[in-house]
Amino acid sequence: MKTDVIEKKAQKVALKKPISYAILLLLVFSSAIMVVFQVFEYRHDYRELSAFTRDRDDLNAEWGRLLIEQQTFGATAQIGTRAVTQLRMYSPPAAQTVVISLPMTSEDQK
Template sequence: MKVEDITATVNPLFLKKIFVYGVLIIAILVSAFMVVMQVFTYRHDFRELSSHLREKEDLNAEWGRLVIEQQTFGATAQIGSRAVTQLRMYSPPAAQTVVISLPSETEQKK
């Protein structure tokens, strides 16, 4: 009878230990899996961020080129308007226009 009492008291304690160890092992495995998923997500997001930063730098460079081009075209119009207002320049009418042509090579040889 004593043998049965010992086995009866050992079995519930043994089962509790196995259950606790099983829960701990499952918790460790879930925790490890979550760490792996977090690292994967971080790397994926970092790669995406890097590509967006490269695209931002490319767009900023293109924006700079477009601003310079706009200033160049704006300067041409500004020069024309200043010539008219400050220097009182104008395009002459057709009656005041004189066309000068160079003599052709055959006329020069004569």
């Protein structure tokens, strides 16, 4: 009788070992798959971040060019105003304007 009980316990232990190994193996594989998925998401997000950073840098460069252009146009009006007020410069009337044109060569006519 005792031998039957011992044999049943041995059979249960023998059956529990492969099941627990299978469960642990399944957990290890699922963990590995999740690691691969997380690395994929990280690389995707990093690529997207790099694209946004490039866009930001391009927009900052364009903003700088626009500021320089704005300052240039503002300076042109200021220069014109100072030329008239301080140096008493003016645009000559049409009667005092002379237009000089160069003779056309055979290459210019083509």
